[in-house]
Amino acid sequence: MTAPVETLPTGAEMMQHLVESAGAARQPAADMADLAELIRTLLAVHERRDTRIRLGGNLFDVVITSSGLQARGAVALMDEIQGGCGPVIEDPENGWFYWLVPPGSCAQWEPHTHAVCLGAPYTITLPSLNRTLPPGSYWFRPSASDRLVPTGPLREALAQIRPEPTPHAALAAQLGIST
Known part of the structure; x- marks a missing residue:
């Protein structure tokens, strides 16, 4: 019997999970919006896509x-x-x-x-x-x-x-x- 193969989430999936888990009523701190934008940008570059920064x-x-x-x-x-x-x-x-x-x-x-x-x-x-x-x-x-x-x-x-x-x-x- 073989063990099931577990796949790790992608960076984009992890970011989406974090956004969804914050809930609609939560407002991020102003500097957190910049940080989130930076993380998305760097993930795009890492995932081999051109990205504007x-x-x-x-x-x-x-x-x-x-x-x-x-x-x-x-x-x-x-x-x-x-x-x-x-x-x-x-x-x-x-x-x-x-x-x-x-x-x-x-x-x-x-x-x-x-x-x-x-x-x-x-x-x-x-x-x-x-x-x-x-x-x-x-x-x-x-x-x-x-x-x-x-x-x-x-x-x-x-x-x-x-x-x-x-x-x-x-x-x-x-x-x-x-x-």
């Missing part, structure tokens, strides 16, 4: 540069500095790299001739964790646990290598902001 908060901001040959040289330089560059997403459609930097970096980022730093209220679509090649956006340098790209060394690398074309005008047009 808000910049800033406790996760990360993003530095945007071109993704041309010079920018690839900056990644190689950051590989040396960091012992393996932190997470970088390539967006081949726009020709950009998205460097994931510590949260709050946007507030401290001084204007740079070859890069733009964005945080809240902007969003970014994270590719699924297994996407490491085009088509579409993909992880040029995959995300590794809690490692982000440090802004000081990145800023210096970009000033030294000067990746072109700069993203300023195209990004301003896309976001509807003036430069």
Whole structure:
């Protein structure tokens, strides 16, 4: 006689159970709504789906540069500095790299001739964790646990290598902001 096979619930099923067990009369604390949104987002990425996430908060901001040959040289330089560059997403459609930097970096980022730093209220679509090649956006340098790209060394690398074309005008047009 064989024992019945028990399956574990998926992350989405666990979240649904938690929501249902809270009951209609329960109102979550304001920060719990943010936490629930974050957990759903991270579960989607883990389940190998692209997902849109808000910049800033406790996760990360993003530095945007071109993704041309010079920018690839900056990644190689950051590989040396960091012992393996932190997470970088390539967006081949726009020709950009998205460097994931510590949260709050946007507030401290001084204007740079070859890069733009964005945080809240902007969003970014994270590719699924297994996407490491085009088509579409993909992880040029995959995300590794809690490692982000440090802004000081990145800023210096970009000033030294000067990746072109700069993203300023195209990004301003896309976001509807003036430069």
